[in-house]
Amino acid sequence: MARMKFLCDADRCIECNACVTACKNEHEVPWGINRRRVVTLNDGKPGERSVSMACMHCTDAPCAAVCPVNCFYTTADAVVLHSKDICIGCGYCFYACPFGAPQYPRVGNFGSRGKMDKCTYCSGGPEPDFSTAEYEKYGSNRLAEGKLPLCAEMCSTKALLAGDGEMIAEIYKQRVIKRGYGSGAWGWKTAYRETVAI
Amino acid sequence: MRRATTFLSTLLLAVMLFAVPGALSPAQAQNPIQADGQNPMGARPTADSVNEEFLFKQESKIRGRVSIPDGKSANLIQPQGREYQNFRERWLPWIGALVILGMLAALGVFFLFRGRIMMEHSQESGKKILRFNAFERFTHWMTAVCFIILSLSGLNYIFGKRLLMPLIGPEAFGALAQWAKYSHVYLAWPFMLGVAFMFVLWIRDNIPSKVDWAWIKAGGGFIGKGHPHAGRFNAGQKGVFWMVAGFGAAMAATGLMMLFPFALTDINGMQVMQVIHSVIGIVFIAGILAHIYIGTLGMEGAYDAMGSGKVDLAWARAHHDLWVEQEQARTGSGPQLKGHPAPAE
Amino acid sequence: MKAFLAAVIAAVALGVLAMFALTSSQKFAYQAFATSGARVSEPGTNLVGPRWNGDPRPDEFNGEPHGKAEGAASQPKRS
């Protein structure tokens, strides 16, 4: 069974933000909700790298663990999803997430920030595949169509890789071997408790 | 062993209010040129690229620049979430269960051995003295009601999914938890107000004094016979007062930090706040359980103080002799009320 | 007993008050994450629902949707 992961090859990422707008486009993500973002490290200095980041769909996901209502579930493809019907907007997942993935419709205090929203790896939610309800709560379901997340599919330099963890790690490995450098699989240690050994 | 280390580091995290870099997972060494984590400067941007290991050596999380006006999204990786997860899921349920069940067990044992402390009758029995006026009782009950709901909804955050959810199913539990969450957030406000009122109302009578020391040395009268002297509040009650004031303030402070994310602290701060909030909350609940026990089941006559506000003079004389003298001196005849032959039920 | 009842009522009242206070001090994400350079008229409602509480069920929704930003659209008032 595939174990879906994201890998951002920072030596390819040019902070073009295609992943961000592709996400907005695919799911009609409203203004203020940022399921994916690109962070530039060491900005303006030699060694600068940009990394595209969204929910990493962690192994033993901290969000799922700390959720007081167990609204998270992991699919057979190891995608971490959640049910907005059960979510109470408490914010614990947001405290626990190492990647700042959870987003809330309202900002300011946790009185009623609304249901949490985050990257679904383009695989919808608990509702029936391709249903209107699924689309309105979680966005479209590309995985069920046999497609990968649009952010990775549209990545301008093919820096953002999505797919089975072993396959994308292999792609990344080959790249590093070919070009002779690589700044690593950002976030993998934290998310998957493993890294791409080269 | 690993668990213990992580737990320790988590506690350190809580106490010292900042992350302990040693507890973080070291990032992998990818770039041989960068293996020593040297500062990447120079004109060779490819060769000098930053990597996780290097950045984690500088700071406990990796931060950068984003163009969207959401400052927190500039944090790329903050692995402390893993530590937080570990504390919350591995340790907190056990801490909570042990402390609360431990307190219940202790009270049970105490009850078994000591039984209910009964009222000692004297010629003053049947006479009433006003112990708490209406406003004091109002304040107490407002705080108490909020506390109970806050405790239950708070415990629901930890135990709900473990105990309740399997029983009633996820949908019902989701709805219940939603309301629990709302009540937790909203009733925190009357609770904080109540704590503040109580503090102002009763601080005067809760200043520790020498009498308290004697009271403690005498075991508060719980053990053995006879009653040590006590003012309006004995040392035990003063303890409860200061616990409520202190823990209440701590719960309020940590709670507010979480309620208003990023107002005063960042995500790590909020993780720490959550740790403090939950640990204190559990101890607080345990403490209040004891308070409830002694105020109701544990001691005959004690409940009247907050029930009707009026207590039996004999009881008062026995437990708060100094206060009764003081009150009677102040009012001449004393505040004892006539016409109530029977003690309150 | 009166004091107790009063206390319960007060707690509930204060709780409700807190609810209103907290809710009104919240901003929608599209307001919080927009600067003075931007006028967001249609932030969108997918994923967050018409009331921007994450609940997409339109049957619960009546009245002005929050998907539409408050504040007047620009008026033609040329000098």
Add this chain to the structure above:
Amino acid sequence: MLIKRKSGEAARTKHQAVAAGLAAGVLDRRAFLRKSGLTAGALAAAGTIQLGSVRKAKAAGSSAVGPDTVIKKNVCTHCSVGCTVTAEVVNGVWVGQEPSYASPINRGTHCAKGAAIRELVSSDRRLKYPMKLEGGEWKRISWDQAYQEIGDKLTAIREKNGADSVYWLGSAKFTNEAAYLMRKFGALWGTNSIDHQARICHSTTVAGVANTWGYGAQTNSYNDIRNAKTMIILGGNPAEAHPISMQHVLSGKEINRANMIVIDPRFTRTAAHATEYVRIRSGTDIPVVWGILWHIFQNGWEDKEFIAQRVYAMDDVRKEVAKWTPDEVERVSGVPGEQLRRVAEKFAKEKPATLIWCMGATQHTVGTANVRALCILCLATGNVGKPGTGANIFRGHTNVQGATDLGLDVTSLPLYYGLVEGGWRHWARVWEVEYEWLQSRFDEVPAKGGRKARTRKENMESPGITSTRWFDAVNLPPEQIDQRSPVKAFMVFGHGGNTVTRMPEAIDGMNKLELLVVADPHPTTFAALDARQDNTYLLPICTSLEMDGSRTASNRSIQWGEQIVKPAFESKNDYEVLYRLAEKLGFADKLCKNIKVENGVPVAEDILREINRGGWSTGYCGQSPERLKAHMRNQHKFDLVTLRAPKDDPEVGGDYYGLPWPCWGKPELRHPGSAILYNTNLHVKEGGGGFRARFGTERNGQTLLAENSFSKGSDLTDGYPEFTFGVFKKLGWDKDLTPEELATILKIGGEKPDTVSWATDLSGGIQRVCLDHGVSPFGNGKARANAWNLPDPVPVHREPVYSPRPELVAKYPTRPDERQLRMPNIGFSVQKSVVDRGVAKQFPIILTSGRLVEYEGGGEETRSNPWLAELQQDMFVEINTGDAAERGIKDGQWVWVSGPENSAKTKVKALVTDRVGKGVAFMPFHFSGWYQGKDMRDYYPKGTDPVVLGESVNTVTTYGFDPVTGMQETKCTLCQIAAA
């Protein structure tokens, strides 16, 4: 687990189940529109339009490709890379975008703009119907009223002030067909003042490169960069301006372990991926290039054989280069000699090497000279005409290459036919319009300002006014403007108002215009920044996604885009608007004499066929609409690196993707196009050739034809001139012509048939025969290191007008005051005054400008797209940490950036960063809508204001124009920054 698990099996099956709404078949496009209040009736209240339709449609169909989903392919309308956009359309509504894996150019990928492009066609900030300004209020009008009123006003202005008093500004976002139609429109109107964005992006490239080796275009392709072992990116930031090109750049860097050298004043996102970054002072490109060449010549690293065979007058360059010792280069540009030596060695020795440049090289007062110097660097090292080499010039807008090719340029007719009688007569033949009638449309210019009068014919052959100077042509005293009258009316198609430098003066110009017409999907800066009260019209034009037509990417590949959805709101396409205007002005019959008009809309395919019939000079003759459409159908067959399809393919066998021009002969010849220009290792029939013999055969006793160099399989084994019927007769090749071809040539030639050339022979016979003999129709010449017809035949360094180094101005002054392109250029006087007044002390920071990845051009369209706007919400200035600390400026705070002209100032946010060096500031050029601290949002017609507004950098940019093309100086001026 308590919630449904996604079954792995199910996840792999394609669901055809389309949920309720669509399956019921009730939601056609009309229904969508009705539901969302988008019908005509609701348009009256357009400001409150609720655009849920797309989302609802999407929700109903979800992402599953159902039976009602139609896939349409078009080309991204943003930059020149030419990414294919794959649209999923359900019942006439564009509901989703899919990666276009088949395209060899983008291979499924997009940048932020391309990935958000679906929003353009449904943006609620679009201009929804024609509007006019009446007493300072925007009023809705009908299209008919608009055509009538505009037509009447144009006619009146023409009668009073002449044809040249109307300025026509076209767009690099046009399709090829629209660009061509508009140039033809301008010719029929009778003016050469018809321009577009190429003026302000790569006009200097076109002039400089064409004057070096024949054609002013990218020699190779984005894909071909994969072959390079060394690449220099000078004055370019493709990571933000052409993100998809970085796929090829970085792949090349990885596959070949290539050197990627970035030379730029700013440590850009591109520089972050360089193997070597060279920081230079803005405006010192020539010293740096000569500095590199100094090391090359010093060490004998030049390609001597290549120079001997294919380059004219390299020795003249050696003399100039000898002056640029490492010390002098470092003194002027700040680059250490040792670093340049490293760069020089790599570029000359680790070949193939390619040179990539963008607007950092072109937008200077020395733009043409810069570009020439860069070409010379390629020539000296033999890095032209082979895979992995070449001048890979990344053009700006989606079709800026095509619009330039098709003549939206004040100096040429379509496909670079000169403004000479031969050129005019050629197009008159193609259009079947009488040459004399065309001539009669032009003004006679009276003598004024000490200049001689011009006849109609002379005026017809005189280049027009550049778009960079349009407001000078309104504001300056009439005697300074070399035409009958100053500009009175301005017709703007698809062009922002914030793109010219010296905005305060441009705004003065706007206010003085008697008529301003903006035809655009958005109102643009023109609608919002001026204080006009009347005589201003806004015409809603649809995007190229809503129409058919071809576009030419930077690599000269032409791609056919099919209409994805019908034009939104009441917008119309360019073809229709031009046709209807021509109808009103009385020359529609001539405009579309050989072009089919269906329901009042000229047919795109027919326009392209007319281009094919006349496009010999640039090889736009073989790209018939049928062939281009076949390419779009067979995208997946083209090779990623060579861009070539397998020879045995029935539809596109052997073709290069998009038939990159020159694609010789008639479409039936099936020339494959030329993926790499000037490649002698290929047969002409395979896209090979030498340098174009454009400048004669001999100069000062030296031959201008190639020596011992010729393309593979050529019958002529040396240099040769361009082919005419006369040359054919000498070679005896006239016998190879068919009788029909011969008849056509003789008819065209009239009394002088020998002058009929490969470029004017409408039969295509000369080109066909050339191909059979394996020779390039345009000859086989030498590239020119010395372009004697240009102001600086060998490029020399000239300090910017606003030089931060006044002490260098005496040695390296800008060119003397001159008159160019009907206008005075007083750069020298300005520079002298700047030095005398000590401006560099008051304004000590160098200001440069450039792009952001989220926005495009003037930015009106992209700033109206919320998905993009959310990512860049504030105009900012990048300021060095040191400069910020000195001024007490913190990251994110408001600052005033003031410029040295017009007391101009802009209020922007500070972005404190070391991307810029000390003493340098950078501002993006996409913003407008704020002016000198004032938010002008209310001036837009209600509901059409872009989501994000900000100060335009051009409010503080200053004087300075390239002498050849009138290019403005945007990359190097001075400013001061203070906390607000």
